[in-house]
Amino acid sequence: MSSTSFANDLLAYTTTRLASARIGLLWVGLTGSALLVSSWPVIAYAATTALLAALLIVQFRLWDDLADLQHDTHHHPQRVLVRTVRRYKFVLLCVVATLPNVWILWLWRDLAQLLVYTGLCAAMGIIYTASSQWPRIARGHLVLLKYPVFTWLCAINPQPYRTVVIGTALWLVLALIDLHGDPSLRSSSHWRWIKNIELAALLVLAVLALQQAPDALRVLQP
Numbered sequence: 001m002s003s004t005s006f007a008n009d010l011l012a013y014t015t016t017r018l019a020s021a022r023i024g025l026l027w028v029g030l031t032g033s034a035l036l037v038s039s040w041p042v043i044a045y046a047a048t049t050a051l052l053a054a055l056l057i058v059q060f061r062l063w064d065d066l067a068d069l070q071h072d073t074h075h076h077p078q079r080v081l082v083r084t085v086r087r088y089k090f091v092l093l094c095v096v097a098t099l100p101n102v103w104i105l106w107l108w109r110d111l112a113q114l115l116v117y118t119g120l121c122a123a124m125g126i127i128y129t130a131s132s133q134w135p136r137i138a139r140g141h142l143v144l145l146k147y148p149v150f151t152w153l154c155a156i157n158p159q160p161y162r163t164v165v166i167g168t169a170l171w172l173v174l175a176l177i178d179l180h181g182d183p184s185l186r187s188s189s190h191w192r193w194i195k196n197i198e199l200a201a202l203l204v205l206a207v208l209a210l211q212q213a214p215d216a217l218r219v220l221q222p
Contacts, residue, residue: 006086013080033170034154037162045156048108052154059097067128136184169205172198
């Protein structure tokens with residue numbers, strides 16, 4: 001049964017779905033990836049990168065959970081968004097969560113990144129609407145493609161080659177983590193093949209990333 005107020009529901013959602021070691025590691029990984037793909041010294045701007053990474057994770061974590069309500073009703077009935085009677089307030093909160101992201105992109109990034117963010121929101125809305133009946137493993141991998149885009153959005157003057165290599169590596173790591181953490185993704189008979197292909201691709205990308213490491217680390221110099 002839901003709690004007596006939206007504030008209690010929000011606190012419960014925050015503590016169970018946002019304030020976790022997994023989300024903290026995701027934030028660190030995304031922030032680090034964005035700094036590594038930046039193409040000039042960014043120490044002075046690292047705070048905005050870290051803040052934008054956190055805000056994007058919060059917005060899309062909430063959006064993911066709202067889009068996954070049908071699945072969660074059957075597989076995770078204990079979750080706050082399944083039990084709450086104030087779900088519309090969480091929908092409004094998800095919409096409001098776009099505002100600080102737009103503000104940061106407008107002030108501290110460039111117009112291209114703001115436009116890509118707008119396009120990403122539109123694309124994710126289409127995917128969430130259209131993919132409810134898709135195989136779970138296909139939907140999960142597709143939804144995770146937002147993280148390479150996040151890497152580019154959070155970066156300062158992102159370098160294209162490093163963005164592709166590091167952003168793709170981040171996507172593969174998150175896909176493998178989800179594959180092992182969510183039994184519903186392993187319902188596909190091909191999941192082991194997918195895992196092995198992703199591991200091989202990640203190894204190749206690791207070699208490419210190491211080749212670029214000296215140049216990438218140079219951006220962290222003050």
